[in-house]
Amino acid sequence: MNTARSGNVLLVEDNQDLAETVGDFLEARGFRVDFAADGLLAMHLAVTQPFDAIVLDIMLPGIDGLEVCRRLRKEAQLATPIIMLTARDQLDDKLKGFDVGADDYLVKPFAMPELVARIESLIRRGRGIASTYNVGDLSMDLDTLEVRRGGVEIKLSRTLFDILRVLMRESPKVVSREIIEQELWGDDPPDSDPLRSHLYNLRRAVDRPFDVALIETLAGRGYRIRTDQASED
Secondary structure, eight states: OOOSTTOEEEEEOSOHHHHHHHHHHHHHTTOEEEEESSHHHHHHHHHHSOOSEEEEESOOSSSOHHHHHHHHHHTSOOOOOEEEEESOOOHHHHHHHHHTTOSEEEESSOOHHHHHHHHHHHHHHHHTOOSEEEETTEEEETTTTEEEETTEEEOOOHHHHHHHHHHHHHTTSOBOHHHHHHHHHTTOOOSSOHHHHHHHHHHHHHTTTSSSOOEEEETTTEEEEOOTTOOOO
């Protein structure tokens, strides 16, 4: 299946610590990240290099993010999806961002997985990739984060959603523990073994209320979402 992962992202942020933290998180999840600490460099990179998404802070030295976005849209005619970042949460600031051409808006402080989800959503739209996964009677909407089985909505935490997303994306292939852990925690997995309990809780939500279990464990190999085509091996 196609995925929005492995896209090129331009991160425009003048706070070096935050830029490094966000950049490391994105790179651990498969993105290639380039950086700009001011508006002039951001505009130069955005028009001279191909990016799948731009993460743009509003508060920048010199030319602020709103002006950068306006120039990229109006003068450069750049269509690359742009997510605005700001510490301000007033409605006027959000409207200004959308007025100058931003596609999305995220207020600091934000959860890293939410930023990843929004980047992926914008990249999917830009590439024309379907925003839903369907395996049997199980469906997942990657934009609304809704999961349904047999038409019944299933409420999942973000971690459980991410595990299920990987399994559905790869179905009917077997997914190893290592791949799931990489998707969840990058190169810095927790010292304990939380994946076991997460999978237990995922099965409780996705399989237990229904007659047929979809999540299958293959000893020594990993996990998969069963389909009618999945062989008994």
